[in-house]
Amino acid sequence: MAVESKIDPMHQFMIDPIYGQLGSNNPFAFTNSSLWMLVLLAVITGFMLMGMRRELVPNRWQVAAEGLVGFVNNMVTSSIGKEGRTYLPWVFTAFIFILFANLIGAMPFAVVPGAHPFTVTSQFTVTGVMSIITFAIVLGVGFWKHGLHFFSLFVPQGTPFILKLLITPVEIISFAVRPFSLGLRPFIAMFAGHILLDVFGNFVVQGLNSGGAAGYGVSALCFVFVIFVNALELLVGAIQAYVFALLTSLYINDAVHLH
Amino acid sequence: MDLASAKVIGAGLAAIGVGAAAAGVGYVFGAFLQGALRNPAAADGQQGRLFIGFAAAELLGLMAFAVAMIILYAFNG
Numbered sequence: 001m002a003v004e005s006k007i008d009p010m011h012q013f014m015i016d017p018i019y020g021q022l023g024s025n026n027p028f029a030f031t032n033s034s035l036w037m038l039v040l041l042a043v044i045t046g047f048m049l050m051g052m053r054r055e056l057v058p059n060r061w062q063v064a065a066e067g068l069v070g071f072v073n074n075m076v077t078s079s080i081g082k083e084g085r086t087y088l089p090w091v092f093t094a095f096i097f098i099l100f101a102n103l104i105g106a107m108p109f110a111v112v113p114g115a116h117p118f119t120v121t122s123q124f125t126v127t128g129v130m131s132i133i134t135f136a137i138v139l140g141v142g143f144w145k146h147g148l149h150f151f152s153l154f155v156p157q158g159t160p161f162i163l164k165l166l167i168t169p170v171e172i173i174s175f176a177v178r179p180f181s182l183g184l185r186p187f188i189a190m191f192a193g194h195i196l197l198d199v200f201g202n203f204v205v206q207g208l209n210s211g212g213a214a215g216y217g218v219s220a221l222c223f224v225f226v227i228f229v230n231a232l233e234l235l236v237g238a239i240q241a242y243v244f245a246l247l248t249s250l251y252i253n254d255a256v257h258l259h
Numbered sequence: 260m261d262l263a264s265a266k267v268i269g270a271g272l273a274a275i276g277v278g279a280a281a282a283g284v285g286y287v288f289g290a291f292l293q294g295a296l297r298n299p300a301a302a303d304g305q306q307g308r309l310f311i312g313f314a315a316a317e318l319l320g321l322m323a324f325a326v327a328m329i330i331l332y333a334f335n336g
Contacts, residue, residue: 188321
């Protein structure tokens with residue numbers, strides 16, 4: 001890398017076709033995003049299959065898998081109630097997908113020459129589609145269970161009529177923004193963290209290249225900082241998966257129980 | 260002022276919102292700890308609400324970050 005190289009933190013989010021060509025007349029190609037989703041599928045399937053051997057004395061994999069399922073099951077039943085188990089498949093799928101995508105994206109695969117790791121959740125298309133699925137479930141369940149009575153979700157009960165006039169539009173806007181904010185949250189968290197890692201990783205290299213006491217000092221400081229940000233990335237990845245699953249179950253609870 | 264420097268200044272101004280969200284997230288966890296130390300038995304049941312408040316406060320900071328990134332990279336006026 002040249003000494004005066006320009007830092008380009010956006011390059012890591014580029015979607016490059018591996019097989020086929022992306023174009024205006026051909027929107028389908030096998031890209032690096034698809035490749036990493038397949039890696040993700042393999043890892044999750046392996047993790048769950050290793051944990052589903054149902055031995056009497058559970059091994060480590062089984063404890064880990066049962067712990068994850070139990071954790072999500074607990075969250076869903078405590079926020080939705082007894083009916084919550086019906087929605088466990090989707091909440092658990094979303095949770096484990098975001099969790100593994102965030103964690104695999106933070107792994108340093110780039111030390112292998114030629115490997116370019118890619119975080120699939122750093123694309124809004126992926127997280128946005130997940131939040132669209134959540135709201136398809138919310139609207140479907142709401143209208144199927146309650147019919148047009150579902151709209152009473154927007155009207156607070158036990159408030160004076162004047163306040164109802166004020167609060168109902170606010171509730172409608174709040175509901176309409178939810179799919180957007182639900183998908184935006186995991187995407188931006190991953191996006192921001194990876195930009196930070198990229199910029200400070202470049203500072204390490206540039207400090208080493210420029211040399212001198214100041215250069216090496218900046219380089220060492222940035223190296224320590226990158227280590228801490230990496231640890232923070234793992235934490236944020238887990239928290240975002242938890243928050244997505246929690247908010248999904250809360251929104252489904254709104255649709256199931258209205259109030 | 261030319262457009263390039265105006266863009267950088269605008270992105271820096273947009274990044275102030277991230278600091279405001281930091282204050283919000285700190286307040287959420289601080290208030291939770293205050294309550295939890297007074298009544299530790301009830302603390303575990305409120306962790307879901309803690310993370311809802313955290314998510315709501317954090318989202319606004321992330322949006323400020325997104326605005327800064329849009330000004331820097333997506334806006335080529």
